Amino acid sequence: MNIAIVAGSSRSNSQTAKVARFIRQTLINQFDLAEQEVSVIDLGSYPLPLWPGEDQGPWGMFEKQLAKADALIVLAPEWHGMACPAIKNFFLYATKAQLAHKPAMLGGISAGVGGAYPISELRASSYKNCRLCYIPEHLIVRGVEKVMNMPLPVDEEDRRIRERLNYNLDVLLRYADALKPVRAAIDMSLPEFANGM
Numbered sequence: 001m002n003i004a005i006v007a008g009s010s011r012s013n014s015q016t017a018k019v020a021r022f023i024r025q026t027l028i029n030q031f032d033l034a035e036q037e038v039s040v041i042d043l044g045s046y047p048l049p050l051w052p053g054e055d056q057g058p059w060g061m062f063e064k065q066l067a068k069a070d071a072l073i074v075l076a077p078e079w080h081g082m083a084c085p086a087i088k089n090f091f092l093y094a095t096k097a098q099l100a101h102k103p104a105m106l107g108g109i110s111a112g113v114g115g116a117y118p119i120s121e122l123r124a125s126s127y128k129n130c131r132l133c134y135i136p137e138h139l140i141v142r143g144v145e146k147v148m149n150m151p152l153p154v155d156e157e158d159r160r161i162r163e164r165l166n167y168n169l170d171v172l173l174r175y176a177d178a179l180k181p182v183r184a185a186i187d188m189s190l191p192e193f194a195n196g197m
């Protein structure tokens, strides 16, 4: 099983990247995935140039990580009530060649009580041409600076978000297993249906 976690903040040392690293450790420690089975694509540490451009920056490396993933976790901070532009730019690079019919769990990240807007924005747009399949469960990490910092939860909010994360990851991994034969059965090479409607 191979999971790619996309941390969609353009800030280096972002809280979104912190959550990505926490989820990676959770998959390794609690879901028995091997270190090499979980990768983090941090758009803050390895920024993608604004598409289109001659220079594709780290896309070549990301493309390989995404192509071998069986499932994705897409994390987006809420900035001015929107998904951070870095994650929208990511979806201009990503295509069905890497992502078609792979399950993905969304995560909205907020330092306050926001975090829902990036979820609804990415559910409404982002998947049409790449055919990524967002699962019904998503994560909204509110008060992000106060949670997922220590190996053990420090309070009730921290405990609750970790429990929700574990529940969601269990669901995601089941979708990842279930969609493997679906992907193998779908012909993605038909030119008349190259893009979604």
Ligand SMILES: Cc1cc2nc3c(=O)[nH]c(=O)nc-3n(C[C@H](O)[C@H](O)[C@H](O)COP(=O)(O)O)c2cc1C
Residues within 6 Å of the ligand: 009, 010, 011, 013, 014, 015, 016, 017, 077, 078, 079, 080, 081, 082, 109, 110, 111, 112, 113, 114, 115, 144
């Ligand atoms: C330009 C900008 C706009 C922001 N707007 C919002 C917002 O609309 N709602 C919200 O809950 N948090 C907002 N925040 C705060 C983020 O929730 C906070 O920075 C959090 O740490 C996630 O961003 P990060 O992953 O880049 O650290 C904003 C932050 C920035 C930098």
